[in-house]
Amino acid sequence: MLEGPLKYELLHKDKHSNARRGRIYTPNGIIETPVFMPVGTNGTVKALKNSDLKDIEAEIILGNAFHLFLRPGLEVLKNAGGLHKFMNWDRPILTDSGGFQVFSLRDRKISDEGVLFRSPLDGSKIMMTPELSMEIQMTIGSNIAMAFDECVEAGAERKYVEESVDRTFEWAKRSYKAHTKKDQALFGIVQGGFHEDLRDRSLKQITSIDFDGFALGGLSVGEHYSETERILKHSGPKLPEDKPRYIMGIGTPLIILMSVENGMDMFDCVLPTRMGRHGTAMTWEGKVNLKAGKWKYSTEPIDNKCDCYACQNHTRGYIHHLIRKDEILGKILLSIHNLRFLINFVKEVRKAIEEDRFLEFKEEFLSNPNNVY
Amino acid sequence: MLEGPLKYELLHKDKHSNARRGRIYTPNGIIETPVFMPVGTNGTVKALKNSDLKDIEAEIILGNAFHLFLRPGLEVLKNAGGLHKFMNWDRPILTDSGGFQVFSLRDRKISDEGVLFRSPLDGSKIMMTPELSMEIQMTIGSNIAMAFDECVEAGAERKYVEESVDRTFEWAKRSYKAHTKKDQALFGIVQGGFHEDLRDRSLKQITSIDFDGFALGGLSVGEHYSETERILKHSGPKLPEDKPRYIMGIGTPLIILMSVENGMDMFDCVLPTRMGRHGTAMTWEGKVNLKAGKWKYSTEPIDNKCDCYACQNHTRGYIHHLIRKDEILGKILLSIHNLRFLINFVKEVRKAIEEDRFLEFKEEFLSNPNNVY
Numbered sequence: 001m002l003e004g005p006l007k008y009e010l011l012h013k014d015k016h017s018n019a020r021r022g023r024i025y026t027p028n029g030i031i032e033t034p035v036f037m038p039v040g041t042n043g044t045v046k047a048l049k050n051s052d053l054k055d056i057e058a059e060i061i062l063g064n065a066f067h068l069f070l071r072p073g074l075e076v077l078k079n080a081g082g083l084h085k086f087m088n089w090d091r092p093i094l095t096d097s098g099g100f101q102v103f104s105l106r107d108r109k110i111s112d113e114g115v116l117f118r119s120p121l122d123g124s125k126i127m128m129t130p131e132l133s134m135e136i137q138m139t140i141g142s143n144i145a146m147a148f149d150e151c152v153e154a155g156a157e158r159k160y161v162e163e164s165v166d167r168t169f170e171w172a173k174r175s176y177k178a179h180t181k182k183d184q185a186l187f188g189i190v191q192g193g194f195h196e197d198l199r200d201r202s203l204k205q206i207t208s209i210d211f212d213g214f215a216l217g218g219l220s221v222g223e224h225y226s227e228t229e230r231i232l233k234h235s236g237p238k239l240p241e242d243k244p245r246y247i248m249g250i251g252t253p254l255i256i257l258m259s260v261e262n263g264m265d266m267f268d269c270v271l272p273t274r275m276g277r278h279g280t281a282m283t284w285e286g287k288v289n290l291k292a293g294k295w296k297y298s299t300e301p302i303d304n305k306c307d308c309y310a311c312q313n314h315t316r317g318y319i320h321h322l323i324r325k326d327e328i329l330g331k332i333l334l335s336i337h338n339l340r341f342l343i344n345f346v347k348e349v350r351k352a353i354e355e356d357r358f359l360e361f362k363e364e365f366l367s368n369p370n371n372v373y
Numbered sequence: 374m375l376e377g378p379l380k381y382e383l384l385h386k387d388k389h390s391n392a393r394r395g396r397i398y399t400p401n402g403i404i405e406t407p408v409f410m411p412v413g414t415n416g417t418v419k420a421l422k423n424s425d426l427k428d429i430e431a432e433i434i435l436g437n438a439f440h441l442f443l444r445p446g447l448e449v450l451k452n453a454g455g456l457h458k459f460m461n462w463d464r465p466i467l468t469d470s471g472g473f474q475v476f477s478l479r480d481r482k483i484s485d486e487g488v489l490f491r492s493p494l495d496g497s498k499i500m501m502t503p504e505l506s507m508e509i510q511m512t513i514g515s516n517i518a519m520a521f522d523e524c525v526e527a528g529a530e531r532k533y534v535e536e537s538v539d540r541t542f543e544w545a546k547r548s549y550k551a552h553t554k555k556d557q558a559l560f561g562i563v564q565g566g567f568h569e570d571l572r573d574r575s576l577k578q579i580t581s582i583d584f585d586g587f588a589l590g591g592l593s594v595g596e597h598y599s600e601t602e603r604i605l606k607h608s609g610p611k612l613p614e615d616k617p618r619y620i621m622g623i624g625t626p627l628i629i630l631m632s633v634e635n636g637m638d639m640f641d642c643v644l645p646t647r648m649g650r651h652g653t654a655m656t657w658e659g660k661v662n663l664k665a666g667k668w669k670y671s672t673e674p675i676d677n678k679c680d681c682y683a684c685q686n687h688t689r690g691y692i693h694h695l696i697r698k699d700e701i702l703g704k705i706l707l708s709i710h711n712l713r714f715l716i717n718f719v720k721e722v723r724k725a726i727e728e729d730r731f732l733e734f735k736e737e738f739l740s741n742p743n744n745v746y
Contacts, residue, residue: 042694042698043694044695044700044702046700047701047702047705048702049705049706050686051682071694071698072669072694075670076670076694079670079672080672080688080691086688086694088691296445296449297448297449299452309422313423315459317445317449317452317453317459318416318459318460318461321415321444321459322415322417327415328419328420328701328704329419329421331701332420332705333422
């Protein structure tokens with residue numbers, strides 16, 4: 001029986017890397033790790049029905065505290081009985097704290113108290129604080145809530161990152177204190193930009209709090225992937241071994257492999273669905289731009305190795321046609337496919353870890369230069 | 374065993390009206406009539422997967438010769454082996470001849486030969502003729518092709534309609550002659566605007582040709598429904614009884630009822646999917662604008678009487694949220710719902726005809742003023 005909101009079980013450690021195979025237990029179901037989590041910002045994974053999400057075996061999806069706070073708003077979520085009921089999704093949900101989204105706004109003012117911004121809906125002033133973020137996430141009722149943190153921009157000055165790391169620590173403590181929902185897990189977020197020593201400082205601070213899991217934040221801000229890898233190598237293995245480890249906002253096969261190699265368990269990204277809506281498929285042989293004229297006559301599926309609805313039923317030529325005509329079905333099929341591709345990809349990663357051949361799997365996959373993205 | 378491309382069986386005539394219950398046999402399956410046919414202009418019923426179409430029990434869908442000729446084009450369709458294979462749909466398909474679409478273009482020139490227009494894709498000049506329309510539809514390989522006709526605008530001068538009726542007759546003869554595909558049915562289209570005598574003239578002309586079925590065209594051009602009803606009453610019952618009767622481009626419950634009452638069997642319309650994409654649901658109690666703020670907190674389904682995926686899984690409040698956020702899932706759910714509503718509606722119509730209570734059914738349904746649209 002599961003006591004509390006979440007339990008992490010380490011099933012196997014790869015003999016030749018820091019990759020690990022685990023399992024997360026939640027009241028809404030079990031999550032096998034490493035896991036890729038589809039993003040459902042507004043309470044919907046774009047273009048997919050819940051039945052599609054179950055068909056592709058999505059084990060957990062994301063919601064976003066900031067977006068859901070603006071719309072439908074807390075009153076609606078309260079009235080519905082939380083996000084699970086509102087969207088009729090019975091499997092686990094993780095919510096981002098809204099930090100990343102608030103900091104992406106143009107007109108915001110950061111203070112130790114929180115972030116003051118204008119609502120994109122009606123221009124009203126809102127002060128987002130760790131306390132408000134916790135209130136939002138507790139109302140949403142996700143299985144995993146995230147502490148409210150500051151995510152600094154790529155190329156921020158070192159001095160600013162330093163201040164920000166300390167502010168993130170204060171906010172983490174306030175998040176922890178304000179979080180009173182017993183059946184909801186709370187994860188802390190390590191920041192520190194691309195500075196190893198600041199990452200160490202943040203990691204020490206954040207892991208001093210008894211969170212249910214830990215995340216690396218600020219690694220999906222547009223830097224070259226070699227920079228992300230540098231920090232992953234440095235910080236991933238230092239995270240507590242007995243709790244889930246989540247790297248936020250990454251979703252290319254390459255960075256998933258780098259993350260797994262350095263001990264990370266959970267990943268999320270809008271990339272597969274966003275790319276899908278724009279006509280690009282992820283395959284075992286790299287990205288394929290289905291908008292390109294060369295696919296006009298193709299009677300092949302997107303990916304011969306794929307078992308998704310799109311690959312089982314439709315050709316590249318048909319999907320090319322749909323994308324060219326901007327038909328919704330093109331977006332649906334490619335979103336389904338790309339998510340299924342990543343879920344299958346991570347399944348293969350798990351198998352490789354179980355058999356202590358993760359590094360071989362990685363090497364073989366990346367031996368195709370088309371897979372390096 | 375079915376000999377030829379199509380067979381119509383008249384199962385029952387309503388005792389108190391011209392309503393009729395029938396069955397159309399095609400090599401791709403049986404169609405129970407009256408039938409509502411979802412429109413898949415570009416080889417996709419907007420926002421629905423084929424599996425969704427099967428879930429809502431779509432018996433036949435439409436494709437459009439004009440749109441499919443422009444994209445993906447005949448070479449692609451030939452290469453794929455026709456539209457059924459291109460879109461992987463194994464049930465019946467009917468194709469519109471493209472007449473309606475060509476005449477909707479701004480820059481077109483009508484002559485006895487055909488219609489000269491500029492391709493919306495690349496500006497090149499194209500002459501659409503009965504022969505080309507037949508070539509397109511034979512390449513598409515639909516189960517039912519439509520003769521190439523001229524659909525005159527609402528409010529056209531009587532003299533013009535008269536000329537147009539005769540031109541449509543000439544084009545019907547040329548369509549019939551050019552159509553050589555033995556396993557494809559060909560329907561003739563009766564025109565004549567809103568003039569009873571010209572409708573008679575056209576009906577006499579068109580039914581003098583041995584088509585496999587007959588359609589009333591030009592009744593979905595923006596006139597008030599009472600005008601459509603006037604022509605339906607006048608012309609519907611005069612169509613041959615031993616062949617399917619199709620009224621083109623109509624899809625509100627009211628006009629479906631008027632059509633059935635006057636002996637029509639088949640209807641198609643983009644309305645349910647277009648309305649759905651814009652946030653309006655069709656229900657047993659009229660149209661519901663789910664974009665309206667009043668549904669924000671609703672935990673009711675769209676329609677308590679409906680068995681579709683949207684109604685079985687989601688609330689008005691959730692769909693309101695999706696539509697407000699312009700989420701694709703909102704368009705998907707409402708498109709599925711509206712089509713399922715019309716399919717269920719027509720099922721109830723069939724039952725009523727079988728039980729000789731069509732007029733009661735009609736009266737009861739229309740006693741709710743919200744259903745009069």
